[in-house]
Amino acid sequence: MLNFNSPIQNEKKYNEIKITEVEPTIKINLRSNKREFSTKIGKILSILPPTEANTSSGNENYSLLWLSPDEWLVYSKNKNQNFKDQIELEKKLFNEISKINQGAVTNVSDHWVLFNLKGNKIYDLLTKSCPFDFNEFKKKKGSVSQTIVNHIDVIIHNNENNDLNLFVRRSFSEDLWLWINDSASFL
Amino acid sequence: MFIINCPYCGKRDQLEFSCGGEAHIERPKQPTELSDDQWAEYLFMRKNIKGVQFERWNHTHGCRKWFNMVRDTSNDKIHATYKMGEKPPIK
Numbered sequence: 001m002l003n004f005n006s007p008i009q010n011e012k013k014y015n016e017i018k019i020t021e022v023e024p025t026i027k028i029n030l031r032s033n034k035r036e037f038s039t040k041i042g043k044i045l046s047i048l049p050p051t052e053a054n055t056s057s058g059n060e061n062y063s064l065l066w067l068s069p070d071e072w073l074v075y076s077k078n079k080n081q082n083f084k085d086q087i088e089l090e091k092k093l094f095n096e097i098s099k100i101n102q103g104a105v106t107n108v109s110d111h112w113v114l115f116n117l118k119g120n121k122i123y124d125l126l127t128k129s130c131p132f133d134f135n136e137f138k139k140k141k142g143s144v145s146q147t148i149v150n151h152i153d154v155i156i157h158n159n160e161n162n163d164l165n166l167f168v169r170r171s172f173s174e175d176l177w178l179w180i181n182d183s184a185s186f187l
Numbered sequence: 188m189f190i191i192n193c194p195y196c197g198k199r200d201q202l203e204f205s206c207g208g209e210a211h212i213e214r215p216k217q218p219t220e221l222s223d224d225q226w227a228e229y230l231f232m233r234k235n236i237k238g239v240q241f242e243r244w245n246h247t248h249g250c251r252k253w254f255n256m257v258r259d260t261s262n263d264k265i266h267a268t269y270k271m272g273e274k275p276p277i278k
């Protein structure tokens with residue numbers, strides 16, 4: 001993240017929809033099936049990794065998303081978090097987990113691009129090209145879903161009512177951004 | 188199009204999954220002692236029956252975990268899904 005170049009650098013407003021790119025934010029992928037892993041993460045981040053499928057946990061600084069029974073994604077809620085703090089966090093996680101074979105810690109900050117979608121019609125927008133059933137998802141704050149939107153793999157995190165964060169792979173981000181803008185203009 | 192119940196994530200659309208072929212095929216314990224025909228039988232030959240079949244599936248666009256499924260290939264009815272290593276709920 002030394003020479004961070006955002007692929008989008010934009011914010012768009014449509015009828016009842018606001019789309020923003022939330023970058024740069026630190027994102028770290030965590031993998032482990034060891035017992036001590038949860039306690040270690042709890043000590044470092046002050047959040048316990050969620051064990052229930054399609055859920056998340058968090059505090060004022062970080063969100064921890066369930067990706068699979070042995071995989072989680074932690075990301076910073078603060079855009080433009082101090083670069084030194086990001087490095088410190090990654091180092092701490094790496095030393096406490098990866099280095100002693102308790103799991104794998106991978107910095108995926110530049111792998112995922114984060115979009116924030118707000119507004120009353122965000123679910124109308126997504127259901128245009130997503131097979132996922134959002135009925136239960138939108139009722140539960142903190143829900144997480146990995147699915148496909150317009151044939152592109154995404155991770156969707158329900159922040160609060162009509163406010164969600166969408167992670168998309170960097171190489172697909174511009175394509176999805178264009179599709180979202182195009183679709184939103186027809187709502 | 189049908190709905191598949193992933194043992195880890197819950198009900199999802201078929202679009203998110205990919206099929207990995209027949210399940211419960213055991214790797215021979217002593218491959219070096221097999222003849223070429225026996226090895227080819229293990230490696231390539233699959234039943235592909237019309238009716239209830241045990242298959243391996245992967246939730247490719249979700250949790251990326253492998254699981255097993257009991258599916259009727261004649262009408263695509265899914266009888267059960269279960270995690271890898273578990274015994275089939277239906278015989």
